[in-house]
Amino acid sequence: MNRVYNFSAGPSVLPESVLRTAASEMLDYQGSGQSVMEMSHRSKVYEGIINACESNLRQVMGIPDNYKVLFLQGGASSQFAMVPLNLMNRSRRADFVITGQWAKKAYAEAARYGEAHAVASSADRTFSYIPKLDPAAFDPQADYFHICLNNTIYGTKFPALPETGDVPLVADVSSCILSEPLDISRFGVLYAGAQKNMSCAGLTVVIIREDLIGNAMEITPTMFNYQTHAENGSMFNTPPCYAIYICKLVLDWLRDEMGGLEGMKAQNEKKAGMLYDFLDSSQLFRGTVEKESRSLMNIPFVTGDEALDKEFVSKAAAAGFVNLKGHRSVGGMRASIYNAMPVEGVEKLVDFMKAFEAAH
Numbered sequence: 247m248n249r250v251y252n253f254s255a256g257p258s259v260l261p262e263s264v265l266r267t268a269a270s271e272m273l274d275y276q277g278s279g280q281s282v283m284e285m286s287h288r289s290k291v292y293e294g295i296i297n298a299c300e301s302n303l304r305q306v307m308g309i310p311d312n313y314k315v316l317f318l319q320g321g322a323s324s325q326f327a328m329v330p331l332n333l334m335n336r337s338r339r340a341d342f343v344i345t346g347q348w349a350k351k352a353y354a355e356a357a358r359y360g361e362a363h364a365v366a367s368s369a370d371r372t373f374s375y376i377p378k379l380d381p382a383a384f385d386p387q388a389d390y391f392h393i394c395l396n397n398t399i400y401g402t403k404f405p406a407l408p409e410t411g412d413v414p415l416v417a418d419v420s421s422c423i424l425s426e427p428l429d430i431s432r433f434g435v436l437y438a439g440a441q442k443n444m445s446c447a448g449l450t451v452v453i454i455r456e457d458l459i460g461n462a463m464e465i466t467p468t469m470f471n472y473q474t475h476a477e478n479g480s481m482f483n484t485p486p487c488y489a490i491y492i493c494k495l496v497l498d499w500l501r502d503e504m505g506g507l508e509g510m511k512a513q514n515e516k517k518a519g520m521l522y523d524f525l526d527s528s529q530l531f532r533g534t535v536e537k538e539s540r541s542l543m544n545i546p547f548v549t550g551d552e553a554l555d556k557e558f559v560s561k562a563a564a565a566g567f568v569n570l571k572g573h574r575s576v577g578g579m580r581a582s583i584y585n586a587m588p589v590e591g592v593e594k595l596v597d598f599m600k601a602f603e604a605a606h
């Protein structure tokens with residue numbers, strides 16, 4: 247067996263110990279005689295898995311009791327509609343910070359259901375920074391204020407949360423959830439597609455303050471109403487059973503082997519620090535993001551020469567460092583170094599980049 251170092255932006259690398267446990271339990275989950283893929287979602291044994299997943303997540307993230315955890319499908323992209331359908335119920339207005347493609351999609355989708363207002367944007371410099379926010383531009387009557395906390399494609403992260411007062415802060419945390427501690431009480435809603443930092447594809451996790459549930463627009467499809475899922479323990483219909491099981495294993499790993507979110511943060515800072523330090527000192531490669539806005543998870547970089555970028559990506563792949571090609575809208579390279587990327591993977595990537603630089 248020969249595993250590569252996988253820098254994919256998503257679906258992405260999973261902890262090897264999680265994959266080993268899943269493999270060992272594939273044919274017979276803990277004496278049940280079945281795979282988790284085969285069992286009824288309403289069975290006692292599956293109930294144990296989904297309940298453990300939720301309680302682990304609550305423990306690891308420190309989720310207060312007045313928040314619901316929902317295990318849904320449809321990806322973060324469905325949340326772009328689900329959030330306005332459920333929350334745009336008073337002034338029917340919401341504020342958005344446009345920091346990249348995902349933020350723009352959330353804004354465009356909300357504009358189909360109400361009045362979406364862009365309070366700031368970093369489109370002028372290809373989303374290479376998080377714009378300074380002027381609270382005077384915030385709508386105090388907005389039904390919510392939306393940010394994409396970590397911008398997967400451009401490699402930026404909000405250095406601080408906006409102060410939105412009584413307006414619920416809603417954040418797409420698809421590519422940074424579980425990477426460091428977050429004060430959940432600052433948010434009305436957090437949502438994430440699980441395939442970046444939590445599990446395999448198929449699961450969408452929503453963490454929502456209870457008082458924001460139950461006021462969906464009349465037109466809201468039953469499956470898009472948070473209340474439907476909150477009242478049924480994410481079991482209104484068949485949940486993404488296997489992805490929830492993998493998520494539970496990832497959370498076990500994070501808690502028991504990585505030291506929870508504090509330990510995870512320390513390791514993530516170490517990994518990102520090694521790569522940024524190299525980029526800052528390199529004569530060939532450079533990062534594309536303003537320093538104060540740098541992401542811990544997604545690190546885009548370029549040589550400045552497209553042909554050389556291409557050569558780097560293909561030589562890196564041949565050496566076992568895969569999925570380093572930048573997003574099609576940006577070009578260059580991007581190393582996604584999610585929780586499950588070991589320190590050693592980044593060390594070896596930096597060594598490879600040094601050797602490539604020396605040869606050019």
Ligand SMILES: *Cc1c(COP(=O)(O)O)cnc(C)c1O
Nearest residue numbers: 321322323348398418420421439
């Ligand atoms: C990947 C990603 C999405 C899209 O997620 P899907 O689950 O594919 O819908 C949205 N927002 C962010 C920040 C992402 O990284």
